Amino acid sequence: MKRLYSNASKILLAVGCTIFAFICVLSLVICAFFQSWKLYSNDKEAFSDFAYRYAGTSYATLALSDNQDDFNEDKLDKMNCYYGIINGTNAENIDLDDESLYLYKNFTTTVPDNAYVGDYSINPDTEFVLSDNFLDIWGGNQIIDVNTTEWKTYDINGIGYDPISQNMYVYSNGEFYKLSELCYDICTVTYADEESKEDAYWNSSANIIYRKIWEANKPDAVDYYTPLEEGDSDETTYTIEDEDSDESTEEETTDETTEEYEVDYLPAERALPNAPVENTDGLYIEDTQFSPITDSIDDFAINIYVDGYGEEAPMGEYIADFSTIHNTLSEINYEAYLETASTVEVATLNPETENYVFVCFPKDTFNGVNDFYAQAKWFIGFAEDTKYVFPIAAVLSFILSILCYVLFMCAIGHKKNSAEISVNWIGKVWTDVFFWCAIITEYIIFAIFYWLVETMRDSNLSLGMSIFIFGIVTAAMMAVGLMWSANLAVNVKLHRFFKHTFAYRLFVWSKGRLAILHQQSIKIRKNIKWTRRIWFIFIVITIIEYFVIMMSYDTRGIAPFWVLEKIAFVVVLRKLLYSYARIKETATALAAGDLSAKVDLNGMPLFLAEHAVAMNQIGDGINVALDERTKSERMKTELITNVSHDIKTPLTSIINYVDLLNKEKIDNEKAKEYLGVLSRQSARLKKLIEDLIEASKASTGNIKFTMEKINAVVLLNQSIGEFSERLEAGKITVVTDFPAEDIFLKADNRYLWRVFDNLMSNIVKYAQPDTRAYIDLKRVDGKVRFNFRNTSKNELNISADELMERFVRGDKSRFTDGNGLGLSIAKSLTESMGGSLTLEIDGDLFKAIVEFDELKTEE
Incomplete structure (x- = not known):
C-alpha cells in the first residue's frame, strides 16, 4: 500500500478513475444509442430497418442540396438507391405510387412499405452538411432548417370554446386557430345573484373587448336584406327596428312595393342558416351565429393569460359555443398565442419555403463503399457483432473506476516516509464549505454542459466533437469530485470530520x-x-x-x-x-x-462613553486623593514613631534620675513636692509615648496577632473586675447583661483585653458620677456584640467620627487625664482582628459598640 503513497501514484489513480468513469459512461451512451435503434430488441429486422431509414436521410440531404437544379441526379444515379421527390407536405395523405406527383424519380416500380419517406422544408437560408459517410462521428449528412416559420399578429374577430374537445379557439384573419392552453384556464364561478354576476362580467376588461367584437360583427337588420325565395308571400308584414328610435313600425310589403325594387328582400337574420328569428344575440362569424357558452354551461368562467398575467375578473358572457363546428375544429393543428386580449400571434411558414416529400429505397444490389445503403449494411453487421462488447466494457470500466477511487481514498493524506496524516491546502478547507463549493462548481459545469448540448443541437455539431466536449466535461466534474473526496478522506482520517466544518x-x-x-x-x-x-x-x-x-x-x-x-x-x-x-x-x-x-468603553455609544470616561476619571481622582492621604498618614505615623523613639530615650533617663532622687534623703519638702510632680508627669509622658507607638503600629498593621478562641463572657467580666475600684471611686455603678451560656469569638486575647481596657478607662474618666454604666453582650445575626453605654459628665457637642480621631477628647477643657488616643487605638486593634468598633452619641449618652463574628463551639 505504501507504494501508492507517492504523489505520482495518487495522480495516476485519479486519472485512471476519471478515464474508466468516462469509458463507462461512453459505453452506456453507445448502448443507449443502439437501443434507440432497437439493436437489443427481439425484432432483429427493426435495427436493420432503422439503419436503412437513417441512410435515407443522407440520400435526402444529398438530393435536396441541389433542389434548384436536378437534385444531384448525376451523383445519386451511381448509388444503390431508388429515389423520388414530391413537391408538398404531409406524406401520409398522398399516394406515393402516383407518378404525376413526382418532380423527379428514377424508378418505375411500386414503392415498398419499408421505403424511407421524409418531409422537408427548404428555403434560401437552409444549410446542408454533406459527407461521404452516412454515420460520421465528425460530421454526417444534415439539413439545418433556418427560418422556416415566422410569427404574425392578427386581430381577434371572435373567441369561443368547444365543450366537446374542451379547447379554446379564436377566429382571426378569416381562419380558426386553436388557442394554446398556456393562454387560458377554465374554471367555474358561482355568484350570490345575477347583479353580482353582471358586475363581475362587466368589470372584466377582456369581456368589454369581446363584447365590442360581438357588436361589431352583428349584422344590421335595417340595412341588410336578402332576395325572397320563389314561392314566398309578397304580402308580409315585418318589424323593422330603428336604432335611433325606441318605437317599432309595421310595414306591409305588397306588389306595389315590389315594383319599386328589382327583387324582394327579407331581414338579414332570416338569411343566417343557424340564427333563429327570436334570438339575435350571439357571435356572428361570416354567415353563422354562435350562442354564448353560458347558455350551455351554467356558471362557466375562464381566465385568460397575456404575457404571464391573468385576467382578474372571470369572463364567459362573450365566449361563443363552438360545439356546432366541432368536426371542423378538430382538424386544426396550428396553435395560436395571445399577444393581447384582442390580438393573437400565429406561426406561419416562411413564404420562400419549399416543401418536399423525399422517397427512397435500396436497389437489389449494393455497389461501392461510398453508397450509403452499403455502409448501413456494413454497420448493421458490425453492430450485431459488437453489441455485447459495450455493456461488458461499461461494467468492467465501472469496477475499475471504483477500485481506483477506493485506492485513491486510501492513499490520500499519507506519505511514504511519514506515519502521520499530512494536510495540504485541500484538507485545510472546511469540510462543509468544500462540499457546497463542489456542488456549486458541479452545477456550473453541468449548466455549461447543458448549454453546450443545446448549442450542439442547434448547430448540429458532429458526434466526434460532441464526445470530445463530453469527455472534457466529465474530466472536469470528476476532478472536482476527487478533490472533494480527498478533503473528506483527510478529515475523516484525522477524526475531525465534524469539528473541521464551518457549521x-x-x-x-x-x-x-x-x-x-x-x-x-x-x-x-x-x-x-x-x-x-x-x-x-x-x-x-x-x-x-x-x-x-x-x-x-x-x-x-x-x-x-x-x-x-x-x-x-x-x-x-x-x-x-x-x-x-x-x-x-x-x-x-x-x-x-x-x-x-473601571468602565469598559468597548462598543459604547458616544454620549454614554463620555459619562463612562468621567466615571473612570472620578476613580482615578479618588485614587490620587487616597494615595495622597495615605502618604500623609504614613508620614505622620512615621513622624510620630520616630519622634516617640527619640523622646523615649531622654525620658527614660529623666525617669531613672527622678527615681534616684526619690531614693535620696531630701529634707526640703518643696523639693520632694517637685520630685512628685516630675515623677507623675514623666510617667504620663511615658504612657503617651507608648500609646503613640501602639497607635502607629495598629494603624499601619505592623502588629502581629495571635488569633485564638476566646470566651467573650469571661474576658469581659475580667475587664470589668479590673476597674471595680476605680468605678467605685468615681461613684459609677455598672449594670451588666450577659447570656447564661458561653459565647466564643476568634481574636488575640491580649489586644482584645486592651480594647476592653480602653473602653472601660473611657467610662471611668468621662462618666458622670452617681450614674449607671451599662455593659451588654448579645448574639445578633451570627455576630458577638459588646455594648458600652454611659452618661458623659461633660457636654458631647462633637460627632462620633471626630471623637474617633487621634488626640480628640470629649473633655475639651482637657482637665482630665488622657491623651485622646484610647478610642482610636481600640478601633484600629478591633478592625485589625476582623471586628468593628462604632460610636453613637445621643445628647450626653455615649455608646460604644464592638462586634466580632461568633465562633461556633464545633469550630
Whole structure:
C-alpha cells in the first residue's frame, strides 16, 4: 500500500478513475444509442430497418442540396438507391405510387412499405452538411432548417370554446386557430345573484373587448336584406327596428312595393342558416351565429393569460359555443398565442419555403463503399457483432473506476516516509464549505454542459466533437469530485470530520456569543431594576403598532420596513441598557470602596462613553486623593514613631534620675513636692509615648496577632473586675447583661483585653458620677456584640467620627487625664482582628459598640 503513497501514484489513480468513469459512461451512451435503434430488441429486422431509414436521410440531404437544379441526379444515379421527390407536405395523405406527383424519380416500380419517406422544408437560408459517410462521428449528412416559420399578429374577430374537445379557439384573419392552453384556464364561478354576476362580467376588461367584437360583427337588420325565395308571400308584414328610435313600425310589403325594387328582400337574420328569428344575440362569424357558452354551461368562467398575467375578473358572457363546428375544429393543428386580449400571434411558414416529400429505397444490389445503403449494411453487421462488447466494457470500466477511487481514498493524506496524516491546502478547507463549493462548481459545469448540448443541437455539431466536449466535461466534474473526496478522506482520517466544518465553528461561536449575551443580560438585570418594565412597554407598543399596521389599507410596503425597524430598535435598546448597566456597576463599585473599578468603553455609544470616561476619571481622582492621604498618614505615623523613639530615650533617663532622687534623703519638702510632680508627669509622658507607638503600629498593621478562641463572657467580666475600684471611686455603678451560656469569638486575647481596657478607662474618666454604666453582650445575626453605654459628665457637642480621631477628647477643657488616643487605638486593634468598633452619641449618652463574628463551639 505504501507504494501508492507517492504523489505520482495518487495522480495516476485519479486519472485512471476519471478515464474508466468516462469509458463507462461512453459505453452506456453507445448502448443507449443502439437501443434507440432497437439493436437489443427481439425484432432483429427493426435495427436493420432503422439503419436503412437513417441512410435515407443522407440520400435526402444529398438530393435536396441541389433542389434548384436536378437534385444531384448525376451523383445519386451511381448509388444503390431508388429515389423520388414530391413537391408538398404531409406524406401520409398522398399516394406515393402516383407518378404525376413526382418532380423527379428514377424508378418505375411500386414503392415498398419499408421505403424511407421524409418531409422537408427548404428555403434560401437552409444549410446542408454533406459527407461521404452516412454515420460520421465528425460530421454526417444534415439539413439545418433556418427560418422556416415566422410569427404574425392578427386581430381577434371572435373567441369561443368547444365543450366537446374542451379547447379554446379564436377566429382571426378569416381562419380558426386553436388557442394554446398556456393562454387560458377554465374554471367555474358561482355568484350570490345575477347583479353580482353582471358586475363581475362587466368589470372584466377582456369581456368589454369581446363584447365590442360581438357588436361589431352583428349584422344590421335595417340595412341588410336578402332576395325572397320563389314561392314566398309578397304580402308580409315585418318589424323593422330603428336604432335611433325606441318605437317599432309595421310595414306591409305588397306588389306595389315590389315594383319599386328589382327583387324582394327579407331581414338579414332570416338569411343566417343557424340564427333563429327570436334570438339575435350571439357571435356572428361570416354567415353563422354562435350562442354564448353560458347558455350551455351554467356558471362557466375562464381566465385568460397575456404575457404571464391573468385576467382578474372571470369572463364567459362573450365566449361563443363552438360545439356546432366541432368536426371542423378538430382538424386544426396550428396553435395560436395571445399577444393581447384582442390580438393573437400565429406561426406561419416562411413564404420562400419549399416543401418536399423525399422517397427512397435500396436497389437489389449494393455497389461501392461510398453508397450509403452499403455502409448501413456494413454497420448493421458490425453492430450485431459488437453489441455485447459495450455493456461488458461499461461494467468492467465501472469496477475499475471504483477500485481506483477506493485506492485513491486510501492513499490520500499519507506519505511514504511519514506515519502521520499530512494536510495540504485541500484538507485545510472546511469540510462543509468544500462540499457546497463542489456542488456549486458541479452545477456550473453541468449548466455549461447543458448549454453546450443545446448549442450542439442547434448547430448540429458532429458526434466526434460532441464526445470530445463530453469527455472534457466529465474530466472536469470528476476532478472536482476527487478533490472533494480527498478533503473528506483527510478529515475523516484525522477524526475531525465534524469539528473541521464551518457549521461547527459557527455553532461554537454562536454558543460563546449566547453565553456572552446571557452574562450581559444578567448584568443588565442586576444593575437596572426596571429592565423588565422597559421590555414590557416595548412589547406592548409593538403589539399596538402591529394591529394598527394590519388595519391599514396596504401593508405590503410598510410591514418589511416595520419589522426591520423593530429588530434594529431591539439591538440598539439592548446596547444602551448594557452600556448603562456597566456605568452603574462601576459607580456602585466605587461607592462601595473598590477604587480599581473601571468602565469598559468597548462598543459604547458616544454620549454614554463620555459619562463612562468621567466615571473612570472620578476613580482615578479618588485614587490620587487616597494615595495622597495615605502618604500623609504614613508620614505622620512615621513622624510620630520616630519622634516617640527619640523622646523615649531622654525620658527614660529623666525617669531613672527622678527615681534616684526619690531614693535620696531630701529634707526640703518643696523639693520632694517637685520630685512628685516630675515623677507623675514623666510617667504620663511615658504612657503617651507608648500609646503613640501602639497607635502607629495598629494603624499601619505592623502588629502581629495571635488569633485564638476566646470566651467573650469571661474576658469581659475580667475587664470589668479590673476597674471595680476605680468605678467605685468615681461613684459609677455598672449594670451588666450577659447570656447564661458561653459565647466564643476568634481574636488575640491580649489586644482584645486592651480594647476592653480602653473602653472601660473611657467610662471611668468621662462618666458622670452617681450614674449607671451599662455593659451588654448579645448574639445578633451570627455576630458577638459588646455594648458600652454611659452618661458623659461633660457636654458631647462633637460627632462620633471626630471623637474617633487621634488626640480628640470629649473633655475639651482637657482637665482630665488622657491623651485622646484610647478610642482610636481600640478601633484600629478591633478592625485589625476582623471586628468593628462604632460610636453613637445621643445628647450626653455615649455608646460604644464592638462586634466580632461568633465562633461556633464545633469550630
